[in-house]
Amino acid sequence: MNRRLQKLSEWMKENEVHVSLLSSPENVFYLSGFNCEPHERVLALAVFRDEEPFLVCPAMEIEDAKRSGWSGEIIGYSDIDRPWEMIKNAIGARGLAVGKAAVEKEHMNVERFEILSQLFPEVNFISAEEKMRVLRMIKDEKELSKIRKACELADFAIETGVQEIKEGKTELEIVAAVEYALKIKGVTEMSFATTVLTGANAASPHGTPGMAKVQKGDFVLFDLGVVVDGYCSDITRTVAFGEISEKQREIYETVLRAQLAAVAASKPGATAAEIDLTARTIIAEAGYGQFFPHRLGHGLGISVHEYPSLTETNPLLLEQGMVFTIEPGIYVPGVAGVRIEDNLVITADGAEILTTFPKELQIVK
Ligand code: GLY
Ligand code: MN
Ligand code: MN
Numbered sequence: 001m002n003r004r005l006q007k008l009s010e011w012m013k014e015n016e017v018h019v020s021l022l023s024s025p026e027n028v029f030y031l032s033g034f035n036c037e038p039h040e041r042v043l044a045l046a047v048f049r050d051e052e053p054f055l056v057c058p059a060m061e062i063e064d065a066k067r068s069g070w071s072g073e074i075i076g077y078s079d080i081d082r083p084w085e086m087i088k089n090a091i092g093a094r095g096l097a098v099g100k101a102a103v104e105k106e107h108m109n110v111e112r113f114e115i116l117s118q119l120f121p122e123v124n125f126i127s128a129e130e131k132m133r134v135l136r137m138i139k140d141e142k143e144l145s146k147i148r149k150a151c152e153l154a155d156f157a158i159e160t161g162v163q164e165i166k167e168g169k170t171e172l173e174i175v176a177a178v179e180y181a182l183k184i185k186g187v188t189e190m191s192f193a194t195t196v197l198t199g200a201n202a203a204s205p206h207g208t209p210g211m212a213k214v215q216k217g218d219f220v221l222f223d224l225g226v227v228v229d230g231y232c233s234d235i236t237r238t239v240a241f242g243e244i245s246e247k248q249r250e251i252y253e254t255v256l257r258a259q260l261a262a263v264a265a266s267k268p269g270a271t272a273a274e275i276d277l278t279a280r281t282i283i284a285e286a287g288y289g290q291f292f293p294h295r296l297g298h299g300l301g302i303s304v305h306e307y308p309s310l311t312e313t314n315p316l317l318l319e320q321g322m323v324f325t326i327e328p329g330i331y332v333p334g335v336a337g338v339r340i341e342d343n344l345v346i347t348a349d350g351a352e353i354l355t356t357f358p359k360e361l362q363i364v365k
Helices: 003-014 025-032 059-067 083-093 110-119 129-137 141-164 171-184 199-203 246-265 272-285
Strands: 019-022 044-048 054-058 073-077 100-103 124-127 195-198 218-224 235-241 297-299 306-310 323-326 329-332 336-339 342-346 351-353
Touching: 003 025, 003 044, 003 129, 019 025, 025 044, 025 129, 044 083, 054 059, 054 083, 059 073, 073 083, 083 110, 110 124, 129 306, 141 171, 141 218, 141 235, 141 342, 171 195, 171 218, 195 199, 199 218, 199 329, 199 336, 218 336, 235 246, 235 336, 246 272, 246 323, 246 329, 246 336, 246 342, 272 306, 306 323
Parallel strands: 019 100, 054 073, 100 124
Antiparallel strands: 019 044, 044 054, 195 218, 218 235, 297 306, 297 323, 323 342, 329 336, 342 351
16 A cells, blocks of 8 residues: 555544545546546545555556556446446455445535445445545655646746747637647646637636737736646746836736745745735735735646635645645736736745746737
């Protein structure tokens, strides 16, 4: 049993949980090393307190599961099998009585939960999610090296995107050029749909790129991330195309000041709320508080959004090994949007910034 599985088993002992059934690809990957996208099919890892765990996957994925390094039992099922019944039988074959089981309630849909409830009518189901979030929140060196590579590629992608800015190019043309350059470098997956937004479009924090053309006097906002060996990066940079107005400049400088202050405040022992409020106060005092409608940042790793959540009310103490984004923004509807986003890891006495593309206002000629 690896160290991560041992930690889960210890939690199960403390909480008298007989079996944990992990079913999200992210948590199965974290615990088993097998990174699988099963689509609508069942993927599950059954973890016990003292028995060896077993993996359940579509039969066609068995060879990939073995190649991933998983050396435990694998139960493969075909498209005409009933995987949950097979899980019940495999637990029964171990002679284990189950009174309490932990499942991923947020990931599990109602249909699956009904099947499980019928198969295990006497069982009390509790949530495994919170424990898994806490386990995943502190990254080890192997995870950090993957995230570092993902951040280096994210920096390269921003550099490529900025070089692609030309009068009349559409947002989607720039997206295509960025992703083409990454594919040539061997990148297979983005953390989320690459975002390039220009002008007033950038005032939508999660806007979708389209056929809008970049024009002089506008900001161009890039938000993108790269997946390396299952780990994500997530960077945002905003640059000016040609000369911009004093108002645009003031918005940019306010976001930058807020971002730099929050980065500087990130260290072990600070709370998530303090970091958020460091940036939020600067933006509010500049008169833009109402135009910063989201939390300061989020953890990232296997998922692009995971723990910790940097909100203005989260009392969580930052600890060495936590990886998260700091991404304040100001979005003035119909006018402009600016966001600056870095990825950081908390170190023994501060924070290391993993994304390094320059943040001073860049004016693309
Ligand atoms: N790209 C989504 C985010 O920055 O959270
Ligand atoms: Mn982002
Ligand atoms: Mn983000």
